[in-house]
Amino acid sequence: MRDYKNTHAYFVGGGIASLAGACYLIRDCGFPGDHIHIFEELNVLGGSNDGTGNPETGYVIRGGRMLNDETYENTWELLLSIPSIDNPEKSVREEIIEFDSQHPTHSNARLVNNNGEVVDVSSIDFDNEDRIALAKLIVTPEEKLNMLKISDWFKPHFFETNFWYMWATTFAFQPWHSLAELRRYVIRFMHEFPRIHTLEGVTRTPYNQYDSLILPIKKFLENHNVDFKLKCVVTDLDFKDSEKITVTRIYYKEQGMEKTIELNESDVVFVTNGSMTEGYSLGSMTKPPVLNDKGASWKLWDKISKKKQGLGNPTVFDDNIQGSKWESFTVTCHNSKFFDLMEKFSRNKAGTGALVTFKDSNWFMSIVLAHQPHFRNQPDNVKVFWGYGLYPDNPGNYVKKKMSECTGEEILIELLHHLKFEKEMEDIIKSANCIPCMMPFITAQFMPRSIGDRPQVVPEGSTNLAFIGQFCEIPDDVVFTEEYSVRSARIAVYKLFGITRPVEPINQYQYDIRTLFKSFVTMFK
Template structure:
């Protein structure tokens, strides 16, 4: 039924030609919403306007720079086969290079030709490979994970990871891999961890090697944002940059909620747009990358703790009705939501020899190099790094390598550079990384002198993981809303997990289909948690893939999952 629904072209909604659509923010959620409005909602693109306060589009899906100034990527995206809404979207977006092929065609082709597998997942002692082939769990850890899998979200409430698990779980390989792969912290929501477990249980057997993870040909801006923006503009969509939305006028009569006006600042001048029930207003509420700041080789990035305009807009809207959520739950604990990344541009550098030694792979081969992140187990900054498939930028010369790294503990002192990560210049960050790679002396100096390092401090980068309860995040379409929808990482979508492109795209599809009342269903979230094959394979992985007699294994599985009544 799912594929049938995806191929079905919804009927044209009555009165669609009289509607206008206003979208706030140009992240992947609003770009996707504009696409679904045109393809599935039969809306004329000329009636769609996207307001973006910056002069660049794409939100958190970024990537920019050049050889002279250095490249910058604040973060990357690990994707997988069952991003049903995302692949439905990009199955209709042509690539920039070849209009006869779609972005989905390109994704499949590049990942079939060059499937991802980690070449060296964890190192310590200055470049020494760590055996992370098993999750390193004991029986009581497995029982805790099983208990989490079976628990109801409402019973877990706002519990954190460290409140749910015993302290020794945080010393396991599983937590090291989990933390570095998803940027989870002990003080983050255990409900969100539960959602990740259930959503991606089919990927657990490949977790130690990052198998079945998909990466785009280039960075996410070049591979996803630019082709999508081009398609939208060709269909008449107007993206109005340097435009800040500060508030919405919302008329609330009983349970009915109608946006009646939009307050904007365009090039410093206050403007106002009057809207009606027939118009639609979609807002990205909250932002992971809000207030991000950049540094340089000789300058550390500043930590911006002001309440940014994206959060301020959500706060203004939320004050009008409880159904619009509680943004302060997510933006008020910067010390628990920040971390720092840095991008390094190397030209004809000996860093290639270091990477070959760590991975046994050639960085100039055009194939995946590190196969995802390499985590430095004994880094006081909690540092990981990756050299993705090169070139990582469409305009990147053949002899240039671009590396990305991040640290989860920006306030800790380094092991080599005796300063807090947050206080370090780009050059100092690179020296710390090279130290952990086993590089020193003249070779370190040569590599550092060749590199351009751009650090990025992100105060809210894991704010979506903060402990929450029902009502903290608004529904995509709040109860009684006639023409308002929320999009992005801070909305409530049952069964799906944040910090993914899929979550944003799914929110867009839900908003369009629901407010236009389309006779088409949003594709279901891949139900791997209900597939006994995935559950059995995941359980075997938890037990370290030890050979167990069939009858004993089944009984142990049923007992540990509280299903022993079936015996």
């Protein structure tokens, strides 16, 4: 154990990467909690792991996050160290596994066609060209895929298969997204290939991820006196004038006042570079959301990447909002009518069915009914579900407007038409509150890229700077997951502090004979 009397750790961003990094400092480095400072622009921690609202004004979850019991290696290891809020004798990990075993996922209505009928997804619909292209992709080295899009590799038929409809909506891929990232996903989640139609590999939390993950971690850190600087925006970093990468000064704004921190030689800085939910905008039942542009997180990365080599290329990710945006919506229902109809239609009790995707929807819309209550303060007579559309600039099949121009009520109307719930439409809408959410950078991490566009977790030559979150480089792992953020934080802490304890390795399912055989058979169904 080292003497940290004159050492402070500064985290830029209050998402799960920073929170996990603070936990690793305390747990594995013996670092004093009151020497850890977390800067967050919003007035709440959690980053993209959000969940807020009340039954009167409506609940909001910007995104739906699916955990995986077999691939979130470091996430689960960390959560074994975090006590449950409801039962401190249990860890958060144990609490989640216990809940998930009582409410296992097995979708009976993964895809729905334009006639409101559940699609038979026992076949993934590949032809020989699709099979050959996917097999060839798996064995092609990533360095040969620089800047290639998925649509550069696969023929049009691939994007009309049941596989694509299910894979794209499970992970939010678009045809113009990174081929290299799709390759990583296929390899990382190869064990999910044979059960993509049921999503049995999804592990659910008892509540939304803010209530189930962030709150227990926050409480753990509060008990160690970690300093949370909310509504504070880091605007710039100064570097030492040398070939090394050494941060010497932090610039930030707090309550409109510009401030600076002069770093000690032993201080360290962890930066969450970029944000998938930055610039989000909420609408209402009577108003659509607006489309915003770059905010503090992207602007900071833009600034510092120009000061030193090896800090990445943010423009690849933040300069194409048209390619990275989509729109979600959260619906608060003040009776159980919609849930009753959906449970009958899907043959899934709420919390067991995962995504229901409307494959012929012009918006490419999906919804999911979580186990209720989904929020800690949710009354028994209130139900909450979430959905999203990957093509928000297309006119609806029934509401002839772009999704991005629709109010919450119009999004509900479009959804209820797809489900053929027209007879109950008036009653459902009258008792519901649909809040749409536009997210301009939600899949920015999937934009086509080259090697080097994402900085290393600890860049070459860095003495006190690390990058964490979704826009740093971790070989073989996949972005848009909780695991990527947690793994990046663990790597960062261990490298900067010389911890020899190993990071949990990535499970290599592509080398498991049984997994390969099952996946091969699935390709011919």
